[in-house]
Amino acid sequence: MATLTVRGRAAVPAVPDEATVALELSALQPSAQAAYREVAGRNAALGALCDELGIAAAARSTAGVSVGPHVEYVDGREQHRGYRSVNRVHVRLGDPDLVARLLQQAVERVEARVEGPWWRIRPDNPAHSEARRLAAENARLRAETYAAALSVRLGAIELVAEPEVKVAPPPPVGRASFAAIEAGPPIEVDPGEQLVSAALDVSFVLEQG
Helix, strand or coil: CCEEEEEEEEEEEECCCEEEEEEEEEEEECCHHHHHHHHHHHHHHHHHHHHHCCCCHHHEEEEEEEEEEEEEEECCEEEEEEEEEEEEEEEEECCHHHHHHHHHHHHHHHCCEEEEEEEECCCCCHHHHHHHHHHHHHHHHHHHHHHHHCCEEEEEEEEEECCCCCCCCCCCCCEEECCCCCCCCCCCCCCCCEEEEEEEEEEEEEEEC
């Protein structure tokens, strides 16, 4: 019994519905305790800002805290310049306007170093279902084309399997410190579009025409 296996593919454009931004608070002080206290105070202010903007606590996560000596090199020699404390926070957001407001106000009010946003399409976005439907249709269409060229008919479906679809990583995003800028309008944030991909392997029994 002859069989034919094809892979159907589809890609559907969709507007991302979730973004992640990174906010970094950093302080350089003569002692480790002073550096830590300054960052802790600014982190509390950042939490209050997120509360003010309606960003739930569940959407914020601490990505790393560090305290240690800060060293600079002068004329090839190591110079101790105090202690640096750093706190890095990741925030998930679903509203592009809110992304722009958070970045602007985090810079202006708590002197945060900002990075991102990184956009993603949530697993429950309808674009995923549409891509899967189109991939199944594409698999049958491909199989029918091969069957016609071989002068056979498609019979029963013998096997259906969904292969793993690799997701391309987000492009690298530049990082900059904006602690000294003056208040002004927020930078416009546009999520653009991304492609939601799906694939389906289908095996058909071939029958003589």
